[in-house]
Amino acid sequence: MGSVPEPTIYDVATRAGVAASTVSRAFGVPGRVSERTRQKVVAAAEELGYVPNPHARALQSGKHATIALMLADITNPYFFELIRGAEQRARVAGNTLVIVNAEESRRIEFEQIQGLTGAVDGFILAASRLSDDELRALAGKHRLVLLDRELPPIPSVVRDMRGGCRQILEHLSSLGHREVAYCSGPPTSWMSAERWAALSGGAEEHGLTLRRVGPYAPTVANGAVAADGALRAGVTAVVAHNDLLAIGIVRRLRDRGVAVPEDVSVVGFDDIFAAELLEPPLTTLGAPGAQAGRLAVELLLDPPGRHHPAQLRLPSDLVIRRSSGPGSGG
Amino acid sequence: MGSVPEPTIYDVATRAGVAASTVSRAFGVPGRVSERTRQKVVAAAEELGYVPNPHARALQSGKHATIALMLADITNPYFFELIRGAEQRARVAGNTLVIVNAEESRRIEFEQIQGLTGAVDGFILAASRLSDDELRALAGKHRLVLLDRELPPIPSVVRDMRGGCRQILEHLSSLGHREVAYCSGPPTSWMSAERWAALSGGAEEHGLTLRRVGPYAPTVANGAVAADGALRAGVTAVVAHNDLLAIGIVRRLRDRGVAVPEDVSVVGFDDIFAAELLEPPLTTLGAPGAQAGRLAVELLLDPPGRHHPAQLRLPSDLVIRRSSGPGSGG
DNA sequence: GCAACTTTGGCAACCGATTGCCGAGGTTGT
DNA sequence: ACAACCTCGGCAATCGGTTGCCAAAGTTGC
Secondary structure: OOOOOOOOHHHHHHHHOOOHHHHHHHHHOOOOOOHHHHHHHHHHHHHHOOOOOHHHHHHHHOOOOEEEEEEOOOOOOHHHHHHHHHHHHHHHOOOEEEEEEOOOOHHHHHHHHHHHOOOOOEEEEEOOOOOHHHHHHHHHHOEEEEEOOOEOOEOEEEEOHHHHHHHHHHHHHHOOOOEEEEEOOOOOOHHHHHHHHHHHHHHHHHOOEEEEEOOOOOOOOOHHHHHHHHHHOOOOEEEEOOHHHHHHHHHHHHHOOOOOOOOOEEEEEEOOHHHHOOOOOOEEEEOOHHHHHHHHHHHHHOOOOOOOOOEEEEOOOEEOOOOOOOOOOO | OOOOOOOOHHHHHHHHOOOHHHHHHHHHOOOOOOHHHHHHHHHHHHHHOOOOOHHHHHHHHOOOOEEEEEEOOOOOOHHHHHHHHHHHHHHHOOOEEEEEEOOOOHHHHHHHHHHHOOOOOEEEEEOOOOOHHHHHHHHHHOEEEEEOOOEOOEOEEEEOHHHHHHHHHHHHHHOOOOEEEEEOOOOOOHHHHHHHHHHHHHHHHHOOEEEEEOOOOOOOOOHHHHHHHHHHOOOOEEEEOOHHHHHHHHHHHHHOOOOOOOOOEEEEEEOOHHHHOOOOOOEEEEOOHHHHHHHHHHHHHOOOOOOOOOEEEEOOEEEOOOOOOOOOOO
């Protein structure tokens, strides 16, 4: 299996009756060789089934046409759309996308980056768990784009939480809620801090008292603990760090005989595929995942400045479903 | 950003006071250099922050330490577990996993493989949409492992449908169902054909009449059409090609006022994350996704023969939830 | 008709590793 | 004490492209 030697640029050159450098230029430098010669070369390559060796190309030119997308946790469905968007954009640009998983671990994230050094043109770090200093150091050595994390001057794409969280607060407030708990995500999650900041910053204005519980690892399983924590805080509404946690919370509340939304309302973040399927369907802050992925790739390929600002913020909108309803105070 | 030249093997050699070849061997050929020299080299590399250039290595040695995992459709949550398993196994073996998406398209799948030729050690094709002939041709040029597709002598890992489908038939039969519809997946899906074969092959034995409807693209949205098709067939139970389709079917039935499972039972395949969240929770044939991914990687790294048989079959088991219940005939 | 310039292809160095081969120095056997 | 062998480091070729530089051929201007 797999031992027929691949044709090289030299084979093509011989066949077309030109030098190897001419073949290289025929493909890589438009206008550098005459149209007639180019035709010959293309024909020869075609006949031989020539495919350029990416390693040889990368070794000399330093260009790899490869982008790494690092995900904090690949099992979070939110990343699906993000992957799709990034992958499509990368493909039309002729780049391949390498998807790597950090499994919510700083160490693994770091090692993965180490391992891909010299193999990719740059990294898109989605919900990175690295520290600010580590990121800054990395940005000095690699092309970097942050997703759902902001650390100027490193280019980034974030879903803007201000407007979205305001919508959540308005929603809960108008339903008559007064006491709200925020079940926070991992301490290393910039997004969780951002959400808390946006929520707590606007709470007073909307007549809400906000309590922070947690942190919790953002999984369905951990929703049970989070639900218990929120109940103990004696609130009528719970905002969870993300939909996975929110789903776990809804299930735990149900298991404990707490009616959703009659007794307690639950709101999540991300609007993952399963949010709509839950019973009751989950109210959640939607996120333009595919667009974010697409933009991150563009930011990486096209250095910010001329075409794009370095820090992109995407609006997010609340999707109201049945997990939130009138509070006991309203 | 990113322009400090990476130290090379020559820098390390100079610093350690040895030749470049010695450095190379110190890392790559155990026992080839003395322990004392190795220590010196390692120390020098450490101080310089040396990271080997993967392209240079691959160019000469032909080894890339990279595996491509091709998915028919990355948005299918079933692939989550598979990716996790494959990714972990690849990582412990020091390989990076490139995840590529075929978007259910034969052409895209083919082009992606073309584009990665020479950049990876081999391909794992999950639910490939390529034809038998195309796969055979590919197997002649690349290391290949098929996932959820069987085509001897190409190594493969499949979730065995015989036992699982028997469990479905037993389950439905014992609940008193007699007329069952199978909503089939894409015509290019080997898995769909396999499932149909296993179900229809065992139907008579269990006193069931099986009707095939479809094909349908396996998405939640298409569940609506599939549900209507099944209803027209006048059955009391529906087995869907996968959970996405099954979820769509359940929702459509509910929208049409058909009670699940009182009027019609629904069974899916894959036991994706959302199956359990659906109301009613979905009865579905579970699949050891992570294990399948792990084994596929092992099969690719370790040529079959000595350690593994070439064709692996993993057992699958029915997870009975509330979307299936007594049929009107029982 | 000749100088100046442009177009186009080739030569050869180079990217950063790996690896076959060689030989210096040390070890073992008798 | 000498041959045979082993250990271990270095030299240099090699993988398959890219690219700076050069020169032959063709164009243009006056």
